[in-house]
Amino acid sequence: MRDFLPADKARRERVLAVIRERYRAHGFDEIETPVMEDYDRLHAGIGGDNEKLAFNVLRRGLDADAIRSGADDPAALADLGLRYDLTVPLARFYATNRGQLPTVFRSIQMAPVWRAERPQKGRYRQFVQCDIDIIGDATGRAEAELVVATLDTLDALGLEGGTIRINDRRALDWMLESFGFTADERPGVLITIDKLDKIGPDGVTAELRERGTTPAAVDAFQAFLRRPQTLEYNPFGERQIRKALPEGAPDEVVADLVAIGEAVAAARGTDSPLGDVPIVFDPFLVRGMGYYTGTIYELAHPSVDYSLGGGGRYDGMIGRFLGQDVPAVGFSIGFERIVDLLESVSDAAASAVVLVHDRDVPVAELVALKTALVAEGARVRLEQRTKNLKALLERAAADGYTAFATVSAGALRADLELKPLS
Numbered sequence: 001m002r003d004f005l006p007a008d009k010a011r012r013e014r015v016l017a018v019i020r021e022r023y024r025a026h027g028f029d030e031i032e033t034p035v036m037e038d039y040d041r042l043h044a045g046i047g048g049d050n051e052k053l054a055f056n057v058l059r060r061g062l063d064a065d066a067i068r069s070g071a072d073d074p075a076a077l078a079d080l081g082l083r084y085d086l087t088v089p090l091a092r093f094y095a096t097n098r099g100q101l102p103t104v105f106r107s108i109q110m111a112p113v114w115r116a117e118r119p120q121k122g123r124y125r126q127f128v129q130c131d132i133d134i135i136g137d138a139t140g141r142a143e144a145e146l147v148v149a150t151l152d153t154l155d156a157l158g159l160e161g162g163t164i165r166i167n168d169r170r171a172l173d174w175m176l177e178s179f180g181f182t183a184d185e186r187p188g189v190l191i192t193i194d195k196l197d198k199i200g201p202d203g204v205t206a207e208l209r210e211r212g213t214t215p216a217a218v219d220a221f222q223a224f225l226r227r228p229q230t231l232e233y234n235p236f237g238e239r240q241i242r243k244a245l246p247e248g249a250p251d252e253v254v255a256d257l258v259a260i261g262e263a264v265a266a267a268r269g270t271d272s273p274l275g276d277v278p279i280v281f282d283p284f285l286v287r288g289m290g291y292y293t294g295t296i297y298e299l300a301h302p303s304v305d306y307s308l309g310g311g312g313r314y315d316g317m318i319g320r321f322l323g324q325d326v327p328a329v330g331f332s333i334g335f336e337r338i339v340d341l342l343e344s345v346s347d348a349a350a351s352a353v354v355l356v357h358d359r360d361v362p363v364a365e366l367v368a369l370k371t372a373l374v375a376e377g378a379r380v381r382l383e384q385r386t387k388n389l390k391a392l393l394e395r396a397a398a399d400g401y402t403a404f405a406t407v408s409a410g411a412l413r414a415d416l417e418l419k420p421l422s
Helices: 006-025 048-053 064-069 087-100 140-156 169-179 186-193 196-210 215-225 238-244 251-268 317-322 335-341 363-375 389-398
Strands: 036-038 056-058 078-082 105-114 126-135 163-168 279-281 295-300 309-313 328-333 351-357 378-384 403-407
Touching (some): 006 105, 006 335, 087 328, 126 140, 140 163, 140 309, 163 251, 196 215, 295 328, 351 389, 378 389
Antiparallel strands (some): 036 078, 126 328, 309 328
16 A cells, blocks of 8 residues: 555546546436445455455454454454455446436446555555446447547547457366366366466466366367467458367357457447457456356456456346346456556646745735636646755645746736746
8 A cells, every 4th residue: 555645646536537528428427335345345256356356444343352252253353345446336336226326337347446456566555446347238238339439538538549358258168178178176276367468378278277177178178278279460350260169169259259349440440340450369268257258358468468447247246236147247457557558648637837926925926826827727836945946846846737837026916927837
């Protein structure tokens, strides 16, 4: 968990403002949920490994005996916990407020979450997530809207050239079944396949054998990984998808993925239906959350070798709280990773001015001058002149100020000469 100095905080807020503005432009509405949720909800088996990283809140009124007796049962000691993502709170929010929401609800959530991580570069115990979700739409239109809004937001941040890696959990399940993995084996097999980028094909097949999974299935999977492939370029579409999967891929799944690509291509204004669409089919994209039921995707950018966000369809989650299934799909931008990539983000303010005044200038005059500049749309800071004026101005520039003026007693607004700080 980190402190942020003024310049860092200002930069983060400017990035958030860009993201929020683009999300709203695409028809999403912002909501807010509490930072804590019920323990049982956070540990309902839908949060994957994140449930193990939840910060739990001790029940009130427990005495020493109660704590000792519940030492082996966290549920007996905690009744609340800090949210570890924004998807579980959204599912609870929708189940609670469904009667006041539109049939198809498009939400924005931009807020901190907490996980008991081992802190390291790029991994924090408190971090901000920026989520957009569409609830109530079972068609590929929802996925297309999310992908288009995400790519548009990335462009607005100055990170053009982003691409979406996409897959479908239904395709993954079909592929594993076609290789011969049993239903009980598949969750563990997916965990291993998710390491493909890190340990390579040989490492994955070796780990599958160590797991004791069906030998014939591992052989079939290994043969598929080693199959000869041509180097021809295939843009996103049916040919690319079918060449990346074993023979006989489900027509419905392929058609759903192709339709998403066509919609994104139309929105991005490419000349051909699929030729330049920034989507790549990845048959081994897994994503760790067990609640995904359909499409899954990750946001990639050529400047880094890690993802900048991701999401997918989770049609079964809301039913846990509502008692009936409701289609839902979401996309989360990795705010902390993105903000670290952006060296600067333009500030929308007309100007940010430091008024450097002599000690003898009356307070009333200073406040009047400051108020006049604020009324003109400027951001204004008062600073008393110091011996080291250069250091004062350098600090102001680091804090985002763009101009300064010196103020003597009796000065009026018309007397101020604004000079650039850089």
